Amino acid sequence: MPEIPEMEIYRDYLNKWVKGKEIKKVKVLRVKSVNMESTAFCQSVMGKLIRAITRRGKYIIFHLDDGHFLLTHMMLDGRMFLLPLTNQKNSPEFKEIMSEILEGKAEDLRQRIKGLPGKPSVVFILNDDSILFFCSLTLGYLHYLRQDELESKLGELGSDPLDSQFKALEFTRLIKGKRGMIKPWLMNPKNIAGVGNAYSNEALFRAGILPTRLISAISDADSVALFNALVTILQDSIRLGGDMEEPFAPWDDFTGGYNPQFQVYERTGEPCLNCKTVIKKSEVGGRNAFYCPHCQK
Known part of the structure; x- marks a missing residue:
């Protein structure tokens, strides 16, 4: 599932390639991916100018010029893809692709x-004739919302670890007195927004904390180490291209560059890069936890 780094990379690309453009045409190919009847959704979105694209946790928010917003969450399999067919509107390829989009x-x-x-769920044709695909939104979605609806949805989220106002001291205060194991707590978006399985495993490894450690057994020093590890890993992943293998556009050779940097995530049975102990996997809070039994306590 895309987490903060992957969604931040999407946000950056979208601001470079989609911001300021008009949504000329819309095609909904999977009706359950939108929050309105498909014809009403298309009519609401068509002709709108995309003023800005922001991120909150794992959400991407398109700010439209009518005061509404498009909120998308990729969930497990969802992906975005930009096909830049600018200045090719008279080419046979463009006409064939357009025909297939409009015919569903x-x-x-x-x-x-x-x-x-993946299989396109919603398609935007922009006014420069580039095409933005929202693919495989089987669990994910793209919703057209008023500002109060957006605020209500995002109001459920906890702090974003990359928010410059969110510091280690606040993180330490946040977990103090909480119950349960640290990994499920870290992945709960009501506690911390945007952290999923991959980066929670990596942050816990770097901080030397087992995924099963009870929050009550985490010292203030451990809490600060965990916060700093999480922020550093997220920033490094953004800088190197994140974890997703699927590119944002045909020219994108940046996305996915962080994948070789994982220390424990999906490395079951391989030696720890620090101590050579075999990496273990167990189920914690219904999700796979990857850890080194020697380096993490």
């Missing part, structure tokens, strides 16, 4: 467009 032939699009990361 999602499977044909997957065969035709190299790199498309």
Whole structure:
């Protein structure tokens, strides 16, 4: 599932390539991915200018010029893909792709467009004739919201670890007195927004804390170490390209560059890069936890 780094990379790309453009046409290919009847959704979104794109936790928010917002969450399999067909509107390829989009032939699009990361759920055709695909929104979604609806949805989230106002001291105060194991708490978006399985495993490893450690057994020093580890790892992942293998656009050779940097995540049975102890995997809070039994206590 995309976490903070992957969504931050999306936000950066979208601001560079989509911000300031008009949504000229819309096609909903999976009706359950939007929060309105598909015709009403298309009518609401079409003709709107995208003023800005921001991120909150794992959410991407498109700010539209009518005062509404498009809120998207990728969940497990969702991906975005930009096909830059600018200045190609008279080419046979563009006409064929446009025809298949408008006729709702999602499977044909997957065969035709190299790199498309899944079956398109919603498609935006922008005013420069580039095409933004929201793919595989089986669990994910794209919702058209008023400001009060957006604030209500985002109001459920905890602090974002990359928020410059969120410091180690506040993190330490936040977990003090809480019950349960640290890894499920860290992944709960009501506590910390945007941290999932991959980066919670990595932060706990770097801080030397077992995923099963009870929060009541975490000292203030351990809490500060965990916060600093989490922030550093998230920033490093953003700088190196995040974890996703699927590119944002045909020209994108940056996305996924952090994948080789994982120390424990999905390295079950491999030697710890610090001490050579075999990396273990167990289920914690319904999710896989990867850890080194020697380096983490």
